[in-house]
Amino acid sequence: MLAVKVPKREAEKVRRKLIELGLLAKGYAVRREGEFVLFPVTEPVEGFELIEADFERLERRPHSYREVVEVPENVRPLLPSSFDIIGDVAIIELPEELMSYGKVIGEAILKVHRHIKAVFAKGSKVSGEYRVRELVHLAGRRRTETLHRENGIRLKLDVARVYFSPRLATERMRIFEKTRPGEIIFDMFAGVGPYAVLLAKKAKLVFACDINPWAIRYLEENIRLNKANNVVPILGDVRKIAGKLEADRVIMNLPKFADRFLREAMLSVKPGGIVHYYGFAPEEDLFSEHEAKIKAAAKELGFTVKFLEKRKVRPYAPRQFNIAIDFKVMK
Numbered sequence: 001m002l003a004v005k006v007p008k009r010e011a012e013k014v015r016r017k018l019i020e021l022g023l024l025a026k027g028y029a030v031r032r033e034g035e036f037v038l039f040p041v042t043e044p045v046e047g048f049e050l051i052e053a054d055f056e057r058l059e060r061r062p063h064s065y066r067e068v069v070e071v072p073e074n075v076r077p078l079l080p081s082s083f084d085i086i087g088d089v090a091i092i093e094l095p096e097e098l099m100s101y102g103k104v105i106g107e108a109i110l111k112v113h114r115h116i117k118a119v120f121a122k123g124s125k126v127s128g129e130y131r132v133r134e135l136v137h138l139a140g141r142r143r144t145e146t147l148h149r150e151n152g153i154r155l156k157l158d159v160a161r162v163y164f165s166p167r168l169a170t171e172r173m174r175i176f177e178k179t180r181p182g183e184i185i186f187d188m189f190a191g192v193g194p195y196a197v198l199l200a201k202k203a204k205l206v207f208a209c210d211i212n213p214w215a216i217r218y219l220e221e222n223i224r225l226n227k228a229n230n231v232v233p234i235l236g237d238v239r240k241i242a243g244k245l246e247a248d249r250v251i252m253n254l255p256k257f258a259d260r261f262l263r264e265a266m267l268s269v270k271p272g273g274i275v276h277y278y279g280f281a282p283e284e285d286l287f288s289e290h291e292a293k294i295k296a297a298a299k300e301l302g303f304t305v306k307f308l309e310k311r312k313v314r315p316y317a318p319r320q321f322n323i324a325i326d327f328k329v330m331k
């Protein structure tokens with residue numbers, strides 16, 4: 001192919017010039033020949049010595065497992081364009097038609113993403129009190145414990161035994177930014193501590209409750225890992241603790257059932273304190289049903305609420321969203 005031949009000492013300057021002109025042929029290895037360097041070019045470049053030369057093709061690393069996976073053409077359009085990564089574990093949601101190709105899909109993910117060591121498919125929806133899902137092993141190690149990094153903290157967890165979603169990292173950072181130094185926080189549904197351990201960097205004290213013993217076990221480990229000694233882990237049903245403490249800020253990260261715990265949240269917040277409520281809602285009416293429940297719960301207790309902010313957190317299912325409502329409780 002066509003090439004520009006330049007003395008070695010001018011090579012870097014010429015390389016930059018060729019890139020600037022958009023004439024450097026992509027995907028080929030530049031060649032060295034004695035005191036000269038050969039650059040492959042897409043068309044003749046004035047002012048340079050032009051020659052014909054062979055160049056070795058550079059192997060381009062694929063960006064997506066979809067570029068390397070071998071599945072029949074008729075199911076290829078069904079391949080998901082994304083999947084969750086928790087530490088070194090990948091969790092992908094495969095439609096029924098792709099489940100029998102799970103192994104090749106898992107192996108393609110391992111091949112393209114070298115830091116991933118285990119691949120699982122979602123085997124069920126998140127369900128039950130502990131909010132966990134079944135996982136189907138596809139490829140790599142059969143290990144479900146991993147170390148995840150998020151918002152500058154390290155979280156050890158077992159993806160098969162506890163709830164954890166990396167998709168909430170931005171939301172957690174948002175709450176961190178709202179937290180004022182010295183606050184007392186009550187994380188009602190703490191899981192392995194992605195809110196609690198993060199907020200502990202600013203707060204005076206964080207009470208972090210969960211009913212799943214595995215979540216509390218990992219939370220304790222994460223307290224140690226991050227030296228978050230101002231987090232108080234509490235194993236048990238949050239209903240037993242609510243009302244026994246007074247927090248500046250309460251976090252209700254149990255979107256499926258948070259409405260059932262509004263009374264507990266309101267009893268646990270100081271007058272003028274803030275509650276971060278999460279729920280699921282259809283696209284056509286994101287907030288009104290949840291707001292009505294919040295107002296009703298406050299009225300029953302003789303309190304009033306002031307809504308501060310409402311937002312979509314992330315898509316949850318087709319035309320369904322995970323939403324957040326921040327409100328202040330006046331007593």
Ligand SMILES: C[S@@+](CC[C@H](N)C(=O)[O-])C[C@H]1O[C@@H](n2cnc3c(N)ncnc32)[C@H](O)[C@@H]1O
Nearest residue numbers: 129130163164189190191210211212237238253
């Ligand atoms: C959606 S997960 C959220 C976990 C964590 N906040 C996070 O962001 O990863 C909800 C958590 O609430 C816990 N949970 C459910 N019902 C509970 C209850 N009655 N009392 C305390 N924890 C509960 C579950 O075990 C689960 O870990």
